[in-house]
Amino acid sequence: MKKIWIGFGLACVLSLAGCGGGNPPETAKQAEPAAAPGGGAAAMPDEANGATITGKVSFDGTKPKAKAIDMSANPVCTKAHAASPATTEDVVVNDNGTLKYAFVWIKSGLPDKTWQVPTTAITLDQNGCMYKPHVIGVMAGQQIDIKNSDPTNHNIHPQPQTNQEWNESQPPGSADKMQTFGRQEVMIPVKCNIHPWMRSYIGVVAHPFFAVTGDDGSFTIKGLPPGTYTIEAWHEKYGTSDQTITVAPKESKTQDFSFKG
Amino acid sequence: MHWWGRLQPAKRCFAVFVAVCTLLLVIAGGLVTSNDAAQSVPDWPLSYGKLVPPLEGGIRFEFAHRVLAAAVAVLTLILALWSRSRLAWIAVAAMLAQGLLGGAVVTLVAPKWMPVAHACLAQLCFGIMVAIVVGQYWTRRKRVETRLDPAGTSACATLFVQTILGAAARHNLTGVVPHIAGAAVATLIVMWAGVQVLMHHMENPPFRRSAMLLLSLTFSQVFLGMGAYISRIMAADDPQPMPMMISFTVAHVAVGSLAFGAAIAMAIIVGHGGMTVA
8 A cells, every 4th residue: 555655656746747847838939030831931011012000099988097006015116116106007098088008900801921020029028016018019929028127026927818828937137038929819918926916918919010009099000911901909908999991002091999988 | 541542632632733724724825816926936846946935925925835835744744643544644645636736736837727626625635634633533432334424425515516616716717607606506505414414413412513513604605705706896906916805715715614624524423423522
């Protein structure tokens, strides 16, 4: 009987040792910019002859008041906001009545092409125990440069549905982490379990036609091939809104979105 | 009296102590989940590559849970060596499996069923400890055949299923509806089981007390569940877990463990058909 128990214990330990857990699989690789599958040339947006869609994401309703974040769980975080307490960024209404941090992307209608992945990395910084910026967009396979500018520990824990979930710590002063997501997914929540108020979203798209609204709530998508598209605006709090738009070569069109508060 | 016999009261007290520590461990685990700190330490068995990590933010909850788990595992091993009972060795095996499962939850990250299994095995560990304590305090009055008491057994089974549904909802494997529906069914079955014991064994204090304890805990659990649900809805827009929600949810987890333990105690006492203090 004793031998059976010893054998069971050893089997458990060995099977767990084999599980590893150091590096997150697939998405954690420091991947080179993706080339077209099958060796063909990857397409680039044609900014000279392509269409341009511009617009703004407006907010309709009473402007919600941002909530102050209690960072007392970590004095380093409190100190970073000694002048004025940090506030929530789930809804940021700009002075012109538009929404910041809305993700706008071409949801469907693009020709069946493989698009060239940009070689520049998009930065996601942990600064003042907040993610800067709150929302980013990347192409599938594009590198994300994750920084820790704080003198405290963070863990980065994206929680995707179709990509591989992973979780890594990033001590203060450590090197940046370069990460990628291989599959299109709008949106991937990212959190820090050490500081549970820290939350960010990453939009991962298979093409380069997307944008995140900023301080003026506007967006621009350039170089679109002529065609009819479903364009979607996503917001963390207010969900999604889809519109259909048809564009001709070199045409510039406006497509606005509005979310009710 | 033989020297070994004189140690029996101490052994009983020690068994109670280990059971209390196991309940504290369940509460510590509940605090980890409620504070959203379950993945705050991404490595295991070390924490940030060290024996003692920087104790900040969610790391405090996760590390305290790990330290308490190690302590309870050692205490359970001591109890098994002392009591030499098969059940105590099963408790050791369950604790070992629970520790390895906890490590797998941390290192493998993704599978959602793993934290659910970790939460359910925690309740089983506590249930085994309760069975050990009951076994230490009570012995059969006379040589009667042990039978499976349908009331106690069904209460145990129902409460464990309810534990699974609760853990699945808590770890976003399912919605909360199955857990709420399960609560109604579990309350009815526990009421039936408790009333059965009270009706047939009202004159027997151990039977009566175990049934009353189970009913009291189950009713408390229903109200704590409502409190946990309402506080969670109220805190939906908060940037982080708030004390009200954490308190209700962790109390709901703790009383759920106690109710499951009370059902096991009742099943053992009634199943042995007549017990007395050893």
